[in-house]
Amino acid sequence: MSAADEILDVVDENDRVVGRARRGDVYARGLCHRVVFVRVRDARGRFFVHRRTPGKLVYPSRYDMFVGGVVGAGESYDDAALREAGEELGVSGLPRPEFRFSFLFDDGGGRRWWSAVYEVRWAGAVRPEAEEVEWHGFLTGAELERRLGDWDWVPDGLAAYERLRAWERERG
Template identity: 65%
Template sequence: MAAMSAEEIIDIVDERDRVVGRASRREAYARGLRHRVVFVQVRDAEGRIFVHRRTATKAIYPCLYDPFVGGVVAAGESYDDAALREAEEELGVSGLPRPRRLFTFLYADDAGASWWSAVYAVRCDLAVRPQVEEVAWYDFLPEEELEARITDREWVPDGMEAYRRVRESAG
């Protein structure tokens, strides 16, 4: 499946993550409609985390750094299927193991927008060829290096919230 366009339809959900309607992704962003997204933390065989900078053409958070791959869940798609689809698309691989779900939380930004966020982890031993439409720069970083870069780079706020929660749940 190719990356979702702004016109593709997504499920709109309530504060309990129940589907209450459908809208295009463009409309959901424009009207601040609550929807579903997936975050997938990707580690290589050495345990390093895939980190990337988003392209300037991204609808939200362009040019910011992200410690996850992921994206919007399509209408009728499960979180689990979206996590695998998004990870394979953004990494440019096929045959990735099914990501393991860690937890789900409701993210809300300062402007009042919110989305249900399912967070996953997966190990990728495949050679990655990140999607040029999504990824401007990438590397696999040791966790210590990622931690050191958090203060000197601009990061996606929802990804940083997910990352904080991953760290809290691990220790």
């Protein structure tokens, strides 16, 4: 099955399921759906950053500071976070990512999705999927901040990152 054929829950502005549709149709029609973002830190506290492959359906060839993806039909956010992070990192035995918060992402151009943000630590090696990740590395917080103005980032990941930084500041 191709990514475009994956079945997703369609949700309303309150994150209630109102139907189901193929992923390709969800994107083509601008239907609201669910997505997870997982920030991955290594044993030294550095952040996993990667560049998406040119074949991605959404935001091809852009950088992201999260792993993650769509939540499948009937799947929980928590299960999707664990599945997506494990798949994109190419690891098994990943601890369950810790939920931080959720928000409704809207790019103003017809792309909207409910976004659940998580964090996980992984001390082992990563083997990202070649179909998903063109380049990857672990950056310090300072390195990541320096790249924000230089690299072409996915807008939803950037929105999640900004909200996560504010969430962290609120908690000290």
